[in-house]
Amino acid sequence: MTTNEKLKIIIIQELNLEEITPEEIDDEAPLFGEGLGLDSLDAVELVVQIQKHFGVEIKDMEEGRLAFRSINTLGGFIEERRAA
Amino acid sequence: MSLQTPVAVSGIGCLCGAGSNLGACLDTLFHGRRQPAPPARFSSSHPTAYPVFEIPPEVSLFGTGQKPQLSRTARLVLTATREALGNSGWDRQWPHNKRIGVCIGTTVGSTMNDEGFYRKYRRGDQPCINPIETYLNSNPAQAIAREFDLSGPCQTVVNACSSGTDAIGLGAGWIRSGICDAVIAGGADELCRVTYDGFISLMITDDSPCKPFDATRKGLNLGEGAAILILESQATLRARNHPARAFVRGYGSACDAYHLTAPDPQGQGLRRAIAEALATSGQTPAAVAFVNAHGTGTRDNDRIESRVLSALLPDVPFFSTKGCTGHTLAAAGAIEAAFTVAFLEAQKIPPSAGFTDPDPDLPASPAKRTIGVSGQIAFSQSLAFGGNNAVIVFGKGDT
Amino acid sequence: MRIALRGVGVVGGFGCGVDDLRRTLIAGRCSPQTASVAGTEGAGEMPVFLADTSRLAAFIPNRALRRVDHFSRLAALGACLALEDARLPPTVRQALGLVIATGYGATRTTFSFLDTVLDHGDACASPTFFSNSVSNAAAAHVSILLKITGPSLTVSQFEMSVPAALLTACQWLEEKRVEGVLVGGVDEYCAVLGYSWQRFFGPGPTTGTRPLEWGRQSAIAGEGAAFFLLCRDEGDPPDYGFITDIRQGHLRHGGLDLAADALLLLGADGHQACARRYARHLPADARVATYTPLYGSLPVGPAFDMAVAALSIKAGRIFAPPPGAGENPGLKIVPRHARLDATPIRCLKFGREGEYAMVTLSGRGSI
Numbered sequence: 001m002t003t004n005e006k007l008k009i010i011i012i013q014e015l016n017l018e019e020i021t022p023e024e025i026d027d028e029a030p031l032f033g034e035g036l037g038l039d040s041l042d043a044v045e046l047v048v049q050i051q052k053h054f055g056v057e058i059k060d061m062e063e064g065r066l067a068f069r070s071i072n073t074l075g076g077f078i079e080e081r082r083a084a
Numbered sequence: 085m086s087l088q089t090p091v092a093v094s095g096i097g098c099l100c101g102a103g104s105n106l107g108a109c110l111d112t113l114f115h116g117r118r119q120p121a122p123p124a125r126f127s128s129s130h131p132t133a134y135p136v137f138e139i140p141p142e143v144s145l146f147g148t149g150q151k152p153q154l155s156r157t158a159r160l161v162l163t164a165t166r167e168a169l170g171n172s173g174w175d176r177q178w179p180h181n182k183r184i185g186v187c188i189g190t191t192v193g194s195t196m197n198d199e200g201f202y203r204k205y206r207r208g209d210q211p212c213i214n215p216i217e218t219y220l221n222s223n224p225a226q227a228i229a230r231e232f233d234l235s236g237p238c239q240t241v242v243n244a245c246s247s248g249t250d251a252i253g254l255g256a257g258w259i260r261s262g263i264c265d266a267v268i269a270g271g272a273d274e275l276c277r278v279t280y281d282g283f284i285s286l287m288i289t290d291d292s293p294c295k296p297f298d299a300t301r302k303g304l305n306l307g308e309g310a311a312i313l314i315l316e317s318q319a320t321l322r323a324r325n326h327p328a329r330a331f332v333r334g335y336g337s338a339c340d341a342y343h344l345t346a347p348d349p350q351g352q353g354l355r356r357a358i359a360e361a362l363a364t365s366g367q368t369p370a371a372v373a374f375v376n377a378h379g380t381g382t383r384d385n386d387r388i389e390s391r392v393l394s395a396l397l398p399d400v401p402f403f404s405t406k407g408c409t410g411h412t413l414a415a416a417g418a419i420e421a422a423f424t425v426a427f428l429e430a431q432k433i434p435p436s437a438g439f440t441d442p443d444p445d446l447p448a449s450p451a452k453r454t455i456g457v458s459g460q461i462a463f464s465q466s467l468a469f470g471g472n473n474a475v476i477v478f479g480k481g482d483t
Numbered sequence: 484m485r486i487a488l489r490g491v492g493v494v495g496g497f498g499c500g501v502d503d504l505r506r507t508l509i510a511g512r513c514s515p516q517t518a519s520v521a522g523t524e525g526a527g528e529m530p531v532f533l534a535d536t537s538r539l540a541a542f543i544p545n546r547a548l549r550r551v552d553h554f555s556r557l558a559a560l561g562a563c564l565a566l567e568d569a570r571l572p573p574t575v576r577q578a579l580g581l582v583i584a585t586g587y588g589a590t591r592t593t594f595s596f597l598d599t600v601l602d603h604g605d606a607c608a609s610p611t612f613f614s615n616s617v618s619n620a621a622a623a624h625v626s627i628l629l630k631i632t633g634p635s636l637t638v639s640q641f642e643m644s645v646p647a648a649l650l651t652a653c654q655w656l657e658e659k660r661v662e663g664v665l666v667g668g669v670d671e672y673c674a675v676l677g678y679s680w681q682r683f684f685g686p687g688p689t690t691g692t693r694p695l696e697w698g699r700q701s702a703i704a705g706e707g708a709a710f711f712l713l714c715r716d717e718g719d720p721p722d723y724g725f726i727t728d729i730r731q732g733h734l735r736h737g738g739l740d741l742a743a744d745a746l747l748l749l750g751a752d753g754h755q756a757c758a759r760r761y762a763r764h765l766p767a768d769a770r771v772a773t774y775t776p777l778y779g780s781l782p783v784g785p786a787f788d789m790a791v792a793a794l795s796i797k798a799g800r801i802f803a804p805p806p807g808a809g810e811n812p813g814l815k816i817v818p819r820h821a822r823l824d825a826t827p828i829r830c831l832k833f834g835r836e837g838e839y840a841m842v843t844l845s846g847r848g849s850i
Contacts, residue, residue, distance in 0.1 A: 015549070015611075016549040016550060017549065018549075019545060019546065039343070039346070040343075040345065040346050041286075041343075041344060041345050041346070041550070041610060041611060041614060044285060044286055044287050044610040045609060045610050045611045047287065048285060048599075048606075048607050048608070048609055048610065051606055051607055052603050052607045057131075057606075060287065060302075061287060128605045129604045129605045129606065130605050130606055131606070180736075191617065191618055194588065194618055194639040194640075195588060195593060195616070195618065196587060196590065196593065196675075197593050197594075197596075197597060197616075199597065202594060202597050202601075202675070203601060205521065205675060205678060206598075206601065208521060210521075213679055213682045213683065216679050216682075216683075220641070220835070223639070223640045223641060225640060226640055226641075226643075226836070226838070229733065229838075230836065233735065234733075235732045235733035235735060235736040235838075236731070236732075237647070237650060237731050238640065238643065238647065238731060238838070239638055239640065239647040239650070239651070240638060240639050240640045240647075241636065241637070241638055242585075242588070242618030242619055242637045242638065242639045243618075243619050243622075243635070243636060243637055244617050244618065244619050250636065254636075254651060254654075257654055257658065258654070260658075261654060261657065261658070277600075277605070278596065278597070278600075278613075281600055281605050281608035281613070282596070282608060282610070282613035282614075282616075283613075284605070284608070285608040285609065285610040285613055286610045286613065286614070287610075337634040337635070338632060338633060338634060338635075339581070339622075339623075339626045339631065339632055339633065339634070339635040340626075340632070341626040341627050341629075341630055341631055341632045342627065343627065344550065344614050344615075344620065344623050344624070344627070345610075345614050352632070353632065356632070360660075468619070469614070469617050469619070469623070470617065470619045470620060470622060470623030470626075470635070471623055471626065471627070471635075472619065472622075472623075472635055
């Protein structure tokens with residue numbers, strides 16, 4: 001499973017978005033605001049889930065904001081950190 | 085009695101990281117001293133040590149060694165009550181013919197989250213239920229009623245971070261409506277790993293001493309403590325010829341109904357709470373000497389408070405005391421009510437600890453040093469998780 | 484005091500809504516479900532009155548509930564049902580206050596939060612669980628879902644939570660702070676409660692709750708929510724009558740001052756330790772009833788007692804207590820088909836330390 005695919009499953013399960021399927025999440029679409037419609041509490045929950053599932057730490061929301069733009073940016077961020 | 089009848093404050097007790105009684109706290113505030121440190125009473129596996137404002141172990145809390153089945157939160161609130169009753173002159177002759185209520189805010193004090201118990205339970209170790217007994221014995225309002233032998237209305241307010249302010253506002257209402265002659269009102273919360281981890285997980289905790297209203301603020305530091313105000317009807321106070329330190333002159337509260345953890349971006353709830361507080365006090369903004377702001381040091385909270393205050397109470401000086409106490413959650417509103425009364429008495433307000441650089445994004449900033457104030461009334465406000473906003477108004481007392 | 488009771492919303496082991504509660508009262512019985520607990524000798528089972536919140540979907544879109552836990556769903560459902568029952572137009576909601584009473588709060592989520600810390604370390608503590616475990620989370624969810632922007636309050640002091648909440652709700656109305664108050668009680672069952680329950684009280688009763696048999700420990704745990712819409716005495720007379728008195732006190736300062744022939748709806752729920760207080764302090768000629776065998780024992784039980792009192796006033800008769808409530812020759816138990824005259828119904832509850840509360844409901848005819 002690719003990092004992006006794994007991310008989509010984590011987002012659906014851990015943020016309780018059961019009414020959508022992983023296929024319905026566009027890799028390029030914004031996660032917050034429009035797009036998936038996530039909010040600030042989802043953002044901090046996602047930080048914890050990424051720590052838990054990938055062992056990657058997001059130190060603050062400055063860093064988070066860049067990574068959280070889309071599934072693609074988040075997947076890229078995680079892979080970059082894990083490679084480092 | 086009408087909504088505008090002032091209710092007297094006859095005594096105050098307060099303890100927190102800034103000091104073990106009100107006098108010691110004030111000394112710390114006016115000197116801007118602060119020494120938050122990593123928690124000593126519990127450990128954690130966070131890679132960063134987030135500082136907190138703990139009450140040091142040498143402070144003697146109510147019932148230590150004698151009443152094992154009381155939580156730390158209950159001990160804190162009973163310690164503050166003992167000081168407040170002494171200050172009010174009621175410690176010598178408790179009036180059994182009076183109808184005395186208790187109204188206390190808490191968060192941790194009403195939650196069954198004993199970690200040791202739960203750890204054993206999860207392992208299937210059949211833990212002993214003493215922690216449950218302690219929880220059942222330690223409801224703060226009930227603990228005060230029990231220890232000080234009271235049987236009036238009794239209420240534990242769990243409105244998160246505005247609980248202390250709400251408890252004082254509601255308690256004053258009991259006196260105005262005539263169901264009580266006096267009310268022991270305030271708030272208490274102990275530091276524990278649950279709230280510590282919780283606030284860190286929300287990413288609103290600063291890993292250095294907090295900087296309310298500062299351009300570089302990164303979040304709050306947690307604290308612990310308790311404060312009690314003895315509220316009395318003016319008739320009761322006159323009958324025993326005791327002066328009022330201050331009067332509760334107004335109270336307002338409103339809910340954002342916006343988001344579980346984020347405040348309304350326009351501060352709608354806070355605006356309504358301030359408007360109600362002002363209306364119930366029967367005063368105009370010009371009479372307001374100062375505002376003790378919630379000022380936690382988080383980006384959102386401080387921005388909204390600054391904007392709302394500059395719009396509704398322009399030119400009224402404000403400050404945060406959390407730079408010296410940390411955020412004591414449900415105790416905060418009560419501790420800051422105690423401070424507000426003391427600042428009104430002293431006619432001066434302390435420097436807003438942790439504030440150095442004004443944030444260009446904020447229309448108004450607090451004072452950097454002690455300043456003298458004039459005016460008949462002062463506000464203390466609290467913004468809470470869940471969108472609760474509460475504002476209490478104090479007027480000058482008899483002295 | 485004369486506060487109009489204009490809407491009732493209930494959810495519990497008996498079902499959902501006032502019609503389900505009325506049907507259960509008439510039938511006079513309700514069977515608990517079975518919950519598994521980590522008992523004192525390995526895994527066991529105990530009877531519990533569990534509540535189903537699936538009807539909430541009729542009021543709130545699913546997406547808006549994604550972060551709302553069972554506890555807050557119970558509260559939201561009770562609140563929606565009370566507003567529906569009161570036929571209150573949505574526009575009036577902004578002028579409402581909200582008061583929620585709970586004995587133990589959102590215990591399931593409180594322990595779920597601890598699970599995240601114990602399983603994966605402090606750095607993996609879940610902010611979503613933390614937020615939902617804070618004591619006023621249910622009030623936050625209800626105010627957001629129903630757009631209630633007036634004052635909001637949550638109170639928590641075990642068995643006395645509901646009377647304390649009602650005191651403040653009525654106070655707000657009398658102060659004219661608000662046009663109406665949505666006030667309710669909510670408590671949930673969780674596995675840790677089940678374990679603690681068995682440690683305190685031993686295995687559950689085999690024959691159902693018999694709350695009027697004072698010497699018997701027969702409580703069955705329950706969960707649910709009971710909400711009310713309260714208004715000032717203005718406009719049409721309310722079907723459910725009025726709250727005319729709320730009294731809180733403690734036996735340490737003397738017993739209750741009650742009329743010899745008072746009509747008492749007892750909050751006795753099968754706990755032996757509290758039962759002896761009812762035994763000692765009831766006037767000899769008091770007519771008594773209890774309905775706890777229909778919803779079980781939970782700290783906010785007094786909200787369910789009050790819901791039954793309200794339904795009695797609306798029906799103009801007192802429901803017969805469930806036959807299983809127990810035999811007690813020393814009591815004047817309300818008979819079947821008793822007409823309710825102008826007598827007020829006093830809902831009496833004793834707490835574990837001797838604290839008590841009495842909420843009085845009066846019909847239109849009574850003063």
